[in-house]
Amino acid sequence: MVLDDLGSSLRGTLDKLRGKSRISEEDVDEVVKEIQRSLLQADVDTSLVMELSDDISSRALDEEPPGGTTARDHVLRIVYEELVDLVGESTELPLEEQTILLAGLQGSGKTTTAAKMAWWFSKKGLRPAVIQTDTFRPGAYDQAKQMADSAEVSFYGDPDESDPVAIARDGLEATSDAEVHIVDTAGRHALEDDLIDEIEDIEDAVDPDRRLLVLDAAIGQGAKEQAQRFDDAIGIDGVVITKLDGTAKGGGALTAVNETESTIAFLGSGETVKDIERFEPSGFISRLLGMGDLKQLTERVERAMEETDEEEEDWDPEDMLQGEFTLKDMRHQMKALDRMGPLGQVMDMIPGMGGNIMDQLPDDAMDVTQERMRTFETIMDSMTEGELENPRSIGQSRTERIARGSGTSEDDIRELLQQYRTMSQALKQFQGMGDSDMQRMMKQMEGGGGMGDMGDMGGAGPFG
Protein backbone atom coordinates (compact mmCIF):
# COMPACT_ATOMS: atom_id res chain seq x y z
CA MET A 1 0.00 0.00 0.00
CA VAL A 2 1.22 3.47 -0.81
CA LEU A 3 3.18 5.23 1.92
CA ASP A 4 2.78 2.07 3.94
CA ASP A 5 5.31 2.80 6.60
CA LEU A 6 4.37 6.42 7.12
CA GLY A 7 1.75 5.51 9.69
CA SER A 8 3.97 3.24 11.78
CA SER A 9 7.10 5.38 11.71
CA LEU A 10 5.12 8.49 12.47
CA ARG A 11 3.33 6.83 15.34
CA GLY A 12 6.68 5.92 16.87
CA THR A 13 7.91 9.48 16.63
CA LEU A 14 4.67 10.97 17.86
CA ASP A 15 4.64 8.63 20.83
CA LYS A 16 7.74 10.41 22.09
CA LEU A 17 5.59 13.51 22.45
CA ARG A 18 3.25 11.74 24.81
CA GLY A 19 2.81 13.58 28.09
CA LYS A 20 4.33 16.80 26.75
CA SER A 21 2.16 19.86 26.80
CA ARG A 22 4.56 22.14 24.92
CA ILE A 23 6.36 21.28 21.76
CA SER A 24 9.98 22.21 20.98
CA GLU A 25 11.62 22.91 17.67
CA GLU A 26 13.58 19.64 17.98
CA ASP A 27 10.35 17.68 18.45
CA VAL A 28 8.89 19.16 15.30
CA ASP A 29 12.12 18.54 13.41
CA GLU A 30 12.05 14.90 14.30
CA VAL A 31 8.45 14.44 13.17
CA VAL A 32 9.08 16.33 9.94
CA LYS A 33 12.18 14.21 9.17
CA GLU A 34 10.13 11.02 9.56
CA ILE A 35 7.51 12.36 7.18
CA GLN A 36 10.14 13.44 4.65
CA ARG A 37 11.80 10.04 4.76
CA SER A 38 8.55 8.15 4.17
CA LEU A 39 7.31 10.46 1.44
CA LEU A 40 10.60 10.44 -0.47
CA GLN A 41 10.80 6.67 -0.20
CA ALA A 42 7.30 6.49 -1.63
CA ASP A 43 8.45 8.57 -4.61
CA VAL A 44 6.71 11.79 -3.79
CA ASP A 45 8.32 14.69 -5.63
CA THR A 46 11.16 16.32 -3.62
CA SER A 47 10.01 19.90 -3.91
CA LEU A 48 6.53 18.92 -2.84
CA VAL A 49 7.96 17.11 0.20
CA MET A 50 9.94 20.21 1.16
CA GLU A 51 6.93 22.45 0.77
CA LEU A 52 4.81 20.13 2.85
CA SER A 53 7.39 19.80 5.63
CA ASP A 54 7.86 23.57 5.81
CA ASP A 55 4.13 24.02 6.18
CA ILE A 56 3.92 21.40 8.90
CA SER A 57 6.89 22.88 10.82
CA SER A 58 5.67 26.42 10.78
CA ARG A 59 2.08 25.52 11.66
CA ALA A 60 3.18 23.21 14.49
CA LEU A 61 5.33 25.93 16.03
CA ASP A 62 3.22 28.99 15.30
CA GLU A 63 -0.29 27.78 15.88
CA GLU A 64 -1.52 27.71 19.42
CA PRO A 65 -2.95 24.26 20.24
CA PRO A 66 -6.63 24.53 21.15
CA GLY A 67 -7.23 24.30 24.89
CA GLY A 68 -6.92 20.79 26.30
CA THR A 69 -5.04 19.44 23.28
CA THR A 70 -1.79 17.60 23.94
CA ALA A 71 1.34 18.40 21.92
CA ARG A 72 1.01 15.04 20.24
CA ASP A 73 -2.57 15.56 19.09
CA HIS A 74 -1.77 19.08 17.97
CA VAL A 75 1.02 17.89 15.67
CA LEU A 76 -0.97 14.91 14.48
CA ARG A 77 -3.91 17.10 13.52
CA ILE A 78 -1.65 19.38 11.47
CA VAL A 79 0.05 16.43 9.74
CA TYR A 80 -3.36 14.97 8.96
CA GLU A 81 -4.71 18.22 7.54
CA GLU A 82 -1.63 18.87 5.43
CA LEU A 83 -1.65 15.33 4.01
CA VAL A 84 -5.36 15.56 3.19
CA ASP A 85 -4.56 18.80 1.43
CA LEU A 86 -1.70 17.16 -0.48
CA VAL A 87 -3.82 14.33 -1.90
CA GLY A 88 -6.62 16.75 -2.69
CA GLU A 89 -10.32 16.32 -3.19
CA SER A 90 -11.95 13.27 -4.67
CA THR A 91 -13.02 13.64 -8.34
CA GLU A 92 -16.65 14.65 -8.50
CA LEU A 93 -18.67 11.76 -9.80
CA PRO A 94 -22.43 12.12 -9.56
CA LEU A 95 -24.49 8.96 -9.63
CA GLU A 96 -26.34 9.69 -12.86
CA GLU A 97 -26.33 8.85 -16.57
CA GLN A 98 -22.92 9.50 -18.03
CA THR A 99 -20.18 8.41 -20.40
CA ILE A 100 -16.70 7.92 -18.99
CA LEU A 101 -13.61 7.59 -21.16
CA LEU A 102 -10.54 5.80 -19.80
CA ALA A 103 -7.06 6.67 -21.04
CA GLY A 104 -3.60 5.50 -20.08
CA LEU A 105 -0.46 3.65 -21.07
CA GLN A 106 -0.38 -0.05 -21.87
CA GLY A 107 -0.69 -2.26 -18.81
CA SER A 108 -1.69 0.57 -16.50
CA GLY A 109 -4.89 -1.32 -15.74
CA LYS A 110 -7.51 0.35 -17.96
CA THR A 111 -9.37 -2.80 -18.96
CA THR A 112 -9.44 -4.08 -15.40
CA THR A 113 -10.52 -0.66 -14.14
CA ALA A 114 -13.34 -0.43 -16.70
CA ALA A 115 -14.88 -3.64 -15.35
CA LYS A 116 -14.23 -2.63 -11.74
CA MET A 117 -15.89 0.73 -12.22
CA ALA A 118 -18.84 -0.88 -13.97
CA TRP A 119 -19.19 -3.23 -11.00
CA TRP A 120 -18.98 -0.27 -8.62
CA PHE A 121 -21.71 1.65 -10.47
CA SER A 122 -23.92 -1.46 -10.57
CA LYS A 123 -23.64 -1.69 -6.78
CA LYS A 124 -24.83 1.91 -6.64
CA GLY A 125 -27.97 0.86 -8.48
CA LEU A 126 -27.10 2.10 -11.98
CA ARG A 127 -27.00 -0.01 -15.18
CA PRO A 128 -23.46 0.20 -16.59
CA ALA A 129 -21.96 -1.04 -19.86
CA VAL A 130 -18.31 -1.50 -20.80
CA ILE A 131 -17.30 -0.66 -24.37
CA GLN A 132 -13.96 -2.10 -25.41
CA THR A 133 -12.22 -0.21 -28.23
CA ASP A 134 -8.73 -1.68 -27.86
CA THR A 135 -7.87 -3.03 -31.31
CA PHE A 136 -4.16 -2.75 -30.61
CA ARG A 137 -3.47 -5.48 -28.09
CA PRO A 138 -4.43 -9.03 -29.11
CA GLY A 139 -6.40 -10.58 -26.27
CA ALA A 140 -7.79 -7.27 -25.02
CA TYR A 141 -11.27 -8.14 -26.30
CA ASP A 142 -11.42 -11.53 -24.54
CA GLN A 143 -10.01 -10.12 -21.33
CA ALA A 144 -12.48 -7.24 -21.27
CA LYS A 145 -15.43 -9.51 -22.05
CA GLN A 146 -14.46 -11.98 -19.36
CA MET A 147 -14.09 -9.25 -16.75
CA ALA A 148 -17.37 -7.61 -17.70
CA ASP A 149 -19.02 -11.03 -17.36
CA SER A 150 -17.63 -11.49 -13.88
CA ALA A 151 -18.84 -8.00 -12.96
CA GLU A 152 -22.22 -9.05 -14.42
CA VAL A 153 -22.50 -5.92 -16.58
CA SER A 154 -23.29 -5.30 -20.26
CA PHE A 155 -20.41 -5.42 -22.69
CA TYR A 156 -19.75 -4.33 -26.25
CA GLY A 157 -16.72 -5.03 -28.39
CA ASP A 158 -16.08 -6.15 -31.97
CA PRO A 159 -13.00 -8.31 -32.54
CA ASP A 160 -13.50 -8.07 -36.34
CA GLU A 161 -13.49 -4.28 -36.50
CA SER A 162 -10.13 -2.52 -36.66
CA ASP A 163 -11.28 1.06 -36.23
CA PRO A 164 -11.60 1.97 -32.52
CA VAL A 165 -13.68 5.05 -33.32
CA ALA A 166 -16.26 2.92 -35.17
CA ILE A 167 -16.39 0.48 -32.24
CA ALA A 168 -16.91 3.33 -29.78
CA ARG A 169 -19.78 4.75 -31.86
CA ASP A 170 -21.44 1.38 -32.45
CA GLY A 171 -20.92 0.47 -28.82
CA LEU A 172 -22.76 3.49 -27.51
CA GLU A 173 -25.66 2.70 -29.80
CA ALA A 174 -25.74 -1.00 -29.04
CA THR A 175 -25.78 -0.38 -25.28
CA SER A 176 -28.15 2.58 -25.33
CA ASP A 177 -30.25 1.08 -22.54
CA ALA A 178 -27.31 1.35 -20.14
CA GLU A 179 -27.08 4.38 -17.87
CA VAL A 180 -23.33 4.57 -17.40
CA HIS A 181 -21.08 3.92 -20.41
CA ILE A 182 -17.45 3.19 -19.67
CA VAL A 183 -15.28 3.35 -22.78
CA ASP A 184 -11.99 1.46 -22.51
CA THR A 185 -9.22 2.44 -24.93
CA ALA A 186 -5.97 0.92 -26.16
CA GLY A 187 -2.64 1.74 -24.55
CA ARG A 188 0.89 1.93 -25.91
CA HIS A 189 4.26 1.12 -24.36
CA ALA A 190 5.18 4.75 -24.18
CA LEU A 191 3.67 8.11 -24.83
CA GLU A 192 3.54 8.13 -28.62
CA ASP A 193 1.83 10.46 -31.01
CA ASP A 194 -0.38 7.77 -32.51
CA LEU A 195 -1.74 6.94 -29.07
CA ILE A 196 -2.56 10.57 -28.44
CA ASP A 197 -4.14 10.92 -31.92
CA GLU A 198 -6.28 7.85 -31.36
CA ILE A 199 -7.52 8.94 -27.96
CA GLU A 200 -8.36 12.38 -29.36
CA ASP A 201 -10.41 10.78 -32.16
CA ILE A 202 -12.27 8.52 -29.74
CA GLU A 203 -12.89 11.46 -27.44
CA ASP A 204 -14.38 13.40 -30.35
CA ALA A 205 -16.69 10.55 -31.30
CA VAL A 206 -17.78 9.69 -27.78
CA ASP A 207 -18.06 13.17 -26.28
CA PRO A 208 -17.63 11.82 -22.76
CA ASP A 209 -18.84 13.51 -19.59
CA ARG A 210 -15.70 12.44 -17.77
CA ARG A 211 -12.18 11.57 -18.89
CA LEU A 212 -10.20 9.53 -16.40
CA LEU A 213 -6.49 8.75 -16.61
CA VAL A 214 -5.48 5.32 -15.34
CA LEU A 215 -2.07 5.32 -13.65
CA ASP A 216 -0.10 2.39 -12.27
CA ALA A 217 0.90 3.20 -8.66
CA ALA A 218 4.45 2.03 -9.35
CA ILE A 219 4.93 4.60 -12.11
CA GLY A 220 7.03 6.99 -10.05
CA GLN A 221 7.96 10.38 -11.37
CA GLY A 222 6.95 9.50 -14.97
CA ALA A 223 3.36 9.97 -13.89
CA LYS A 224 3.72 13.71 -14.17
CA GLU A 225 4.56 13.73 -17.87
CA GLN A 226 1.76 11.28 -18.65
CA ALA A 227 -0.78 13.29 -16.76
CA GLN A 228 0.35 16.43 -18.56
CA ARG A 229 0.22 14.90 -22.07
CA PHE A 230 -3.20 13.33 -21.65
CA ASP A 231 -4.47 16.47 -20.02
CA ASP A 232 -3.30 18.57 -22.98
CA ALA A 233 -4.87 16.14 -25.46
CA ILE A 234 -8.29 15.44 -24.02
CA GLY A 235 -8.48 17.21 -20.64
CA ILE A 236 -8.28 14.93 -17.62
CA ASP A 237 -11.07 15.18 -15.05
CA GLY A 238 -9.67 12.65 -12.65
CA VAL A 239 -7.19 9.85 -12.08
CA VAL A 240 -7.55 6.19 -11.14
CA ILE A 241 -4.49 4.84 -9.33
CA THR A 242 -4.19 1.07 -9.77
CA LYS A 243 -2.10 -1.72 -8.25
CA LEU A 244 -1.85 -0.10 -4.85
CA ASP A 245 -1.73 -3.63 -3.46
CA GLY A 246 1.58 -4.28 -5.15
CA THR A 247 3.69 -1.30 -4.18
CA ALA A 248 4.77 0.75 -1.21
CA LYS A 249 5.35 3.63 -3.60
CA GLY A 250 2.51 5.40 -5.35
CA GLY A 251 3.85 8.78 -4.37
CA GLY A 252 4.65 9.54 -8.02
CA ALA A 253 1.04 9.16 -8.95
CA LEU A 254 -0.03 11.29 -5.99
CA THR A 255 2.42 13.99 -7.06
CA ALA A 256 1.22 13.93 -10.65
CA VAL A 257 -2.29 14.44 -9.46
CA ASN A 258 -1.24 17.34 -7.30
CA GLU A 259 0.86 19.05 -9.93
CA THR A 260 -1.62 18.80 -12.75
CA GLU A 261 -4.27 20.09 -10.38
CA SER A 262 -6.21 16.96 -11.04
CA THR A 263 -8.06 14.82 -8.50
CA ILE A 264 -8.28 11.11 -7.70
CA ALA A 265 -11.48 9.28 -8.55
CA PHE A 266 -10.80 5.65 -7.62
CA LEU A 267 -8.13 3.42 -6.13
CA GLY A 268 -7.52 -0.10 -7.43
CA SER A 269 -5.98 -2.69 -5.16
CA GLY A 270 -6.24 -6.11 -6.77
CA GLU A 271 -7.12 -8.10 -9.85
CA THR A 272 -10.77 -8.92 -9.24
CA VAL A 273 -13.65 -6.62 -10.16
CA LYS A 274 -14.37 -5.92 -6.51
CA ASP A 275 -10.91 -4.55 -5.72
CA ILE A 276 -11.86 -0.94 -6.21
CA GLU A 277 -12.80 1.86 -3.88
CA ARG A 278 -13.85 5.41 -4.35
CA PHE A 279 -11.08 7.77 -3.27
CA GLU A 280 -11.93 9.71 -0.14
CA PRO A 281 -9.12 11.97 1.08
CA SER A 282 -9.90 12.00 4.78
CA GLY A 283 -10.54 8.28 4.97
CA PHE A 284 -7.45 7.53 2.93
CA ILE A 285 -5.18 9.60 5.16
CA SER A 286 -6.76 8.40 8.42
CA ARG A 287 -6.09 4.87 7.28
CA LEU A 288 -2.56 5.74 6.34
CA LEU A 289 -1.97 7.19 9.78
CA GLY A 290 -3.61 4.22 11.43
CA MET A 291 -6.76 5.96 12.56
CA GLY A 292 -9.01 3.54 10.76
CA ASP A 293 -11.69 4.36 8.29
CA LEU A 294 -15.06 3.37 9.59
CA LYS A 295 -16.93 4.66 6.57
CA GLN A 296 -15.26 2.30 4.09
CA LEU A 297 -15.59 -0.55 6.52
CA THR A 298 -19.29 0.07 7.04
CA GLU A 299 -19.87 0.12 3.28
CA ARG A 300 -18.06 -3.16 2.80
CA VAL A 301 -19.88 -4.81 5.66
CA GLU A 302 -23.25 -3.67 4.38
CA ARG A 303 -22.51 -4.91 0.88
CA ALA A 304 -21.26 -8.26 2.11
CA MET A 305 -24.30 -8.68 4.32
CA GLU A 306 -26.65 -7.83 1.47
CA GLU A 307 -25.04 -10.39 -0.83
CA THR A 308 -25.03 -13.12 1.77
CA ASP A 309 -28.64 -12.37 2.62
CA GLU A 310 -29.63 -12.78 -1.02
CA GLU A 311 -28.03 -16.22 -0.99
CA GLU A 312 -29.42 -17.50 2.28
CA GLU A 313 -32.93 -16.24 2.39
CA ASP A 314 -33.89 -18.49 5.25
CA TRP A 315 -31.35 -16.87 7.57
CA ASP A 316 -32.89 -14.32 9.87
CA PRO A 317 -30.61 -12.01 11.86
CA GLU A 318 -33.46 -11.37 14.29
CA ASP A 319 -33.33 -15.03 15.36
CA MET A 320 -29.67 -14.64 16.14
CA LEU A 321 -30.19 -11.58 18.29
CA GLN A 322 -33.27 -12.95 20.03
CA GLY A 323 -32.42 -16.51 20.74
CA GLU A 324 -29.78 -19.15 20.52
CA PHE A 325 -26.65 -18.55 18.43
CA THR A 326 -26.10 -21.59 16.21
CA LEU A 327 -23.42 -22.79 13.83
CA LYS A 328 -25.69 -21.65 11.00
CA ASP A 329 -25.37 -18.10 12.28
CA MET A 330 -21.63 -18.47 12.53
CA ARG A 331 -21.40 -19.78 8.98
CA HIS A 332 -23.40 -16.81 7.80
CA GLN A 333 -21.08 -14.39 9.59
CA MET A 334 -18.03 -16.05 8.10
CA LYS A 335 -19.39 -15.93 4.59
CA ALA A 336 -20.08 -12.24 5.02
CA LEU A 337 -16.58 -11.64 6.32
CA ASP A 338 -15.08 -13.63 3.48
CA ARG A 339 -16.83 -11.44 0.92
CA MET A 340 -15.43 -8.27 2.40
CA GLY A 341 -12.10 -9.09 0.83
CA PRO A 342 -8.67 -9.80 2.25
CA LEU A 343 -8.83 -9.71 6.03
CA GLY A 344 -5.70 -7.61 6.20
CA GLN A 345 -7.42 -4.84 4.27
CA VAL A 346 -10.51 -5.06 6.44
CA MET A 347 -8.39 -4.89 9.59
CA ASP A 348 -6.64 -1.80 8.30
CA MET A 349 -9.97 -0.02 8.27
CA ILE A 350 -10.85 -0.71 11.89
CA PRO A 351 -9.56 1.94 14.27
CA GLY A 352 -6.94 0.51 16.53
CA MET A 353 -6.59 -2.61 14.37
CA GLY A 354 -4.62 -1.08 11.52
CA GLY A 355 -1.20 0.26 12.07
CA ASN A 356 0.70 -1.10 14.98
CA ILE A 357 -1.28 -4.28 15.57
CA MET A 358 -0.88 -5.24 11.93
CA ASP A 359 2.80 -4.35 12.11
CA GLN A 360 3.34 -6.92 14.81
CA LEU A 361 1.79 -9.75 12.82
CA PRO A 362 3.81 -11.73 10.32
CA ASP A 363 2.80 -10.82 6.77
CA ASP A 364 0.95 -14.04 6.13
CA ALA A 365 -0.90 -14.18 9.45
CA MET A 366 -4.05 -12.77 7.93
CA ASP A 367 -3.98 -15.19 5.02
CA VAL A 368 -3.77 -18.05 7.47
CA THR A 369 -6.83 -16.72 9.26
CA GLN A 370 -8.70 -16.54 5.99
CA GLU A 371 -7.61 -20.08 5.20
CA ARG A 372 -8.93 -21.17 8.62
CA MET A 373 -12.27 -19.63 7.79
CA ARG A 374 -12.46 -21.58 4.55
CA THR A 375 -11.64 -24.82 6.43
CA PHE A 376 -14.40 -24.01 8.91
CA GLU A 377 -16.84 -23.48 6.06
CA THR A 378 -15.91 -26.86 4.52
CA ILE A 379 -16.45 -28.53 7.88
CA MET A 380 -19.84 -26.92 8.34
CA ASP A 381 -20.87 -28.07 4.86
CA SER A 382 -20.32 -31.65 6.09
CA MET A 383 -22.59 -31.25 9.10
CA THR A 384 -26.27 -32.15 9.20
CA GLU A 385 -28.95 -29.50 9.72
CA GLY A 386 -29.48 -30.87 13.21
CA GLU A 387 -25.81 -30.53 14.07
CA LEU A 388 -25.65 -26.98 12.73
CA GLU A 389 -28.65 -26.02 14.79
CA ASN A 390 -27.55 -27.83 17.89
CA PRO A 391 -23.73 -27.99 18.02
CA ARG A 392 -23.83 -29.46 21.50
CA SER A 393 -24.99 -32.72 19.96
CA ILE A 394 -21.58 -33.16 18.35
CA GLY A 395 -19.75 -35.76 20.40
CA GLN A 396 -16.74 -37.92 19.62
CA SER A 397 -18.34 -40.20 17.03
CA ARG A 398 -19.93 -37.31 15.14
CA THR A 399 -16.60 -35.45 15.24
CA GLU A 400 -14.92 -38.47 13.61
CA ARG A 401 -17.63 -38.67 10.93
CA ILE A 402 -17.50 -34.94 10.12
CA ALA A 403 -13.70 -34.98 9.91
CA ARG A 404 -13.84 -37.90 7.47
CA GLY A 405 -16.59 -36.32 5.41
CA SER A 406 -14.90 -32.93 5.12
CA GLY A 407 -11.35 -34.22 4.68
CA THR A 408 -10.17 -32.35 7.78
CA SER A 409 -8.79 -33.47 11.14
CA GLU A 410 -10.66 -33.99 14.39
CA ASP A 411 -8.59 -31.16 15.86
CA ASP A 412 -9.99 -28.87 13.16
CA ILE A 413 -13.52 -29.77 14.25
CA ARG A 414 -12.65 -29.15 17.89
CA GLU A 415 -11.12 -25.81 17.02
CA LEU A 416 -14.27 -24.84 15.12
CA LEU A 417 -16.44 -25.79 18.10
CA GLN A 418 -14.19 -23.80 20.41
CA GLN A 419 -14.51 -20.80 18.09
CA TYR A 420 -18.26 -21.27 18.12
CA ARG A 421 -18.35 -21.29 21.93
CA THR A 422 -16.25 -18.12 22.10
CA MET A 423 -18.50 -16.30 19.64
CA SER A 424 -21.58 -17.58 21.37
CA GLN A 425 -20.37 -16.22 24.73
CA ALA A 426 -19.45 -12.87 23.22
CA LEU A 427 -22.90 -12.61 21.72
CA LYS A 428 -24.54 -13.37 25.06
CA GLN A 429 -22.79 -10.33 26.52
CA PHE A 430 -23.95 -8.32 23.55
CA GLN A 431 -27.53 -9.45 24.09
CA GLY A 432 -27.31 -8.42 27.73
CA MET A 433 -26.31 -4.89 26.84
CA GLY A 434 -28.77 -2.11 27.44
CA ASP A 435 -29.35 0.61 24.86
CA SER A 436 -27.14 3.08 26.68
CA ASP A 437 -24.20 0.61 26.73
CA MET A 438 -24.67 0.14 23.03
CA GLN A 439 -24.70 3.87 22.39
CA ARG A 440 -21.57 4.28 24.45
CA MET A 441 -19.85 1.61 22.42
CA MET A 442 -20.88 3.18 19.12
CA LYS A 443 -19.63 6.56 20.32
CA GLN A 444 -16.31 5.02 21.23
CA MET A 445 -16.05 3.46 17.79
CA GLU A 446 -16.87 6.71 16.03
CA GLY A 447 -14.32 8.51 18.13
CA GLY A 448 -11.60 6.08 17.02
CA GLY A 449 -12.28 6.86 13.37
CA GLY A 450 -12.41 10.61 13.61
CA MET A 451 -10.28 13.38 14.98
CA GLY A 452 -12.01 13.49 18.33
CA ASP A 453 -10.13 10.66 19.92
CA MET A 454 -6.70 10.82 18.51
CA GLY A 455 -5.14 9.84 21.80
CA ASP A 456 -6.29 6.32 21.05
CA MET A 457 -4.51 6.12 17.76
CA GLY A 458 -1.82 3.93 19.20
CA GLY A 459 -4.11 0.96 19.34
CA ALA A 460 -6.14 1.34 22.51
CA GLY A 461 -9.38 1.53 20.49
CA PRO A 462 -12.29 -0.75 21.20
CA PHE A 463 -10.81 -3.50 19.06
CA GLY A 464 -7.24 -3.00 20.14
Ligand SMILES: Nc1nc2c(ncn2[C@@H]2O[C@H](COP(=O)(O)OP(=O)(O)OP(=O)(O)O)[C@@H](O)[C@H]2O)c(=O)[nH]1
Ligand atom coordinates in the same frame (compact mmCIF):
# COMPACT_ATOMS: atom_id res chain seq x y z
N1 LIG B 1 -2.41 -6.49 -8.43
C1 LIG B 1 -3.13 -5.72 -9.25
N2 LIG B 1 -3.11 -5.97 -10.56
C2 LIG B 1 -3.84 -5.19 -11.38
C3 LIG B 1 -4.62 -4.10 -10.88
N3 LIG B 1 -5.22 -3.51 -11.95
C4 LIG B 1 -4.82 -4.21 -13.04
N4 LIG B 1 -4.00 -5.22 -12.71
C5 LIG B 1 -3.31 -6.18 -13.59
O1 LIG B 1 -2.44 -5.47 -14.45
C6 LIG B 1 -2.38 -6.09 -15.72
C7 LIG B 1 -2.70 -5.08 -16.80
O2 LIG B 1 -4.03 -4.64 -16.63
P1 LIG B 1 -4.99 -4.30 -17.84
O3 LIG B 1 -6.30 -3.93 -17.27
O4 LIG B 1 -4.95 -5.37 -18.87
O5 LIG B 1 -4.24 -3.02 -18.41
P2 LIG B 1 -4.60 -2.12 -19.67
O6 LIG B 1 -4.23 -0.74 -19.30
O7 LIG B 1 -5.99 -2.36 -20.11
O8 LIG B 1 -3.61 -2.66 -20.76
P3 LIG B 1 -3.72 -2.41 -22.37
O9 LIG B 1 -5.07 -2.85 -22.79
O10 LIG B 1 -2.64 -3.27 -22.93
O11 LIG B 1 -3.46 -0.99 -22.60
C8 LIG B 1 -3.36 -7.26 -15.66
O12 LIG B 1 -2.62 -8.43 -15.41
C9 LIG B 1 -4.25 -6.92 -14.48
O13 LIG B 1 -4.76 -8.07 -13.86
C10 LIG B 1 -4.61 -3.85 -9.46
O14 LIG B 1 -5.23 -2.93 -8.93
N5 LIG B 1 -3.85 -4.69 -8.70
